[in-house]
Amino acid sequence: MINLFKHEIKSRWIAVLCWSVGLIFFGAFYISIFPGLFEQLQSLKDLTIYKIVGMYLGSMEGYIASVILAYIPLLLSIYCITASTSTLAGEEESGTLELLVAMPLSRVQIFSAKAAALSIAVSLIMVLTSVGNSAALSIIKINSSINISPFDLFAALMSSLPLALGLIMIGLFLGALLPNRRNSAAVVTIFLITSFFIKNIAEMVQSLEPIKYFSLFNYYNTTATIFTQGPRLSDIAILLGVAAVFFILALICFNKRNITVGAWSWQRGKMRN
Template sequence: MLNLFKYELFSRWRVILGWGIGLSMFSALYVGVYPSFADQMAAFAQVEFYKLLGMDLASFAGYIASIVIQILPIILGVNVIMLATGTLAGEEDNGTLELVVAMPLHRWQIVAMKTAALLIVILLIMLVFGAGSALVLAVVEATTDVVIDTTPMQLYGALLGAYPLMVAIFGISLFLGTFMPSRRSAMSLMIFIYIASYVINSVGNLVESLHWLRTLSLFSYVNTTVTVFTEGHDVGKSLILLAVGAVFFGLALWSFAGRNITVGQWPWQRSHKPA
């Protein structure tokens, strides 16, 4: 069991470095250009399109919260979906899952070890991403006269605070990978859910009468406003996201236990005994 965990973890070092450094470069781009456009940001803050997306561009802290804290974790979420749907459903599609289930392990142990390893992979990506972003902010802070109202450590903590959102996304994606007939169908449905969740949150922010819809969106449980640097993420909402991830992890255990490997059936088409 430990060998499976180590393989899942260490075989993805390229993913960790690639996504961690890649997101850091995106962050460096957005943070680095701010001093050159600081005077124009106040005008952008009045644009309705940015308001629709919930962006506050009136200050540096608001700009960073709106771009780095809100947008870049959303990009990371796409990678989380690919990882979660690829670890079981993807292996089933390419024919390697049969070798995994042939190991002297219970199916729940396979799911548990893969989940533990991939959640660590996601955390390591965020640690690299957060450290890179904080370093860039420290350099900008030391080399510009523009008022920087956010510290590198505040930025680092705010980025890591989005980890519960990644856990929830991973849990739902993992379940869909064990529930749907193929990885393609699982990923397609999860991408639809992901986009719909973001749109619902944006519309709820813009239209007061539809504000209640935000409770249906995963993104509403993450603080992407300027207050994230002083107040942090809401602990209660973070626990809700972790609970969502745990519930769907349990559903993935149940679904995978009865899955006929390589058959590609819907749950109601499956026999009582897994292949």
């Protein structure tokens, strides 16, 4: 199992590097332009459209929280979706999964090695991205009065990791449940977008407030309060709980799956009369 894990890690290092560099540049760019944009953003801060997409542009803290903290995990979720759905469903389609399940390994071992490698890859991207963005902030801080320390930003960005892990496990689960990668990627993407808007709309419309609990983003703070209060442990616990539940569900589905068949679950293994 450890050899499979090493292979999985090896096969992901280029993606880890590229995504980290990309997200560092994204964050550094938006952090660096804020001082020049501050006055213009003041006039835009109350626009509904920004509220719908969860952006609060009235202060440096609000700007960093709503741009960096919200959009870096959202961009990373593209990697989470593509990588998690290609891990089982994609490899089944390409045919390499058939070789692996023909090895003297249990499906639990195969799945665990893949899920662990993917989780570590995403964790590495988040660590590198958080370090890079914190470094960018510390450089910007020299010429402006920003009340966020690089460590605050690092901790706030890292608090999105449980969200990414939850998304990965949902992707793995759907990859093990649905017939192919395309279907699983489509469902996770719809889930992600719906989840993102549910949270923001629920915060704007009081009568819809209870639905926010169904959004994964409800458990990830993208407001300036995270810099003063830090992430809530209960939120982290809920997201890790979601990840754990979907890990187990994915494992059950993968154990039952007829590899190479690519059929819907209700079409698999029923006896014809």
